[in-house]
Amino acid sequence: TDTLEANIYNHHNTGDLVVIIEDMKINIEASLDNKEINKRKNEIMAHKYASNSYKVNDKYDHGYIHYQICIENYNIFNNDLVITEVNLVDVSSGKYEIETNEFKKFHICLNNLKEKCYNELTEEEQRYLELFMTDEVNKLKKIAGENEIMKKVVKSLESLSGDSEMISAYEKEEIEKYAFQVALEEKKQEGRLEGIKQGELNGKKTKQIEIAKNSLKENIDINTISKITGLTITEIENLK
16 A cells, blocks of 8 residues: 555555465565665564464464565665565574574565566566556556556556545654654754844844944044944944
């Protein structure tokens, strides 16, 4: 439900797809953009599904072996692999021993797939790849062309992306927090600018007063002092 990342509403509470096969539970997540946001969301979903897999009534059982497959339009690990396998490992010893084989993640990097295998794909496969890597509706429609399956996919994505009911209370809270922070920063910036402006005015005024006082000591005519400093006659009189 969050494939169209052009929409600000990222769905933190729902997985894109969950498949249960015998003793395996597979969570598939597709993410086109917003690397850090989606990385966090996918990690939350992975742990959520994994923890739920072991709860049976009032006790914990063996449950499912959990896998998460992340199809991404960015490279988390900065390697040239199409598929990167991630396990829970011991890093303290430096041996990187696998802690468990019952929880694994696979990151499929579409950028690397395109760079390494694009010429090996059929024309139809290339179009499906572009469909995965594009988040603008007009481009999606162009890629889909007259292919009925692709047209149905684009229609579904467009519908989900624009459906306000898909936005959960959590997401609304996150957006409101973000909007509040933006507004707060704008106010702070306005305050900083106003403070700088006021400081400049105060500094200018202090300099004018200093010049006026020195001029009075030299018995310079008040009208002349007023013209030089910009202070009023009354302000200069009060300095005597």
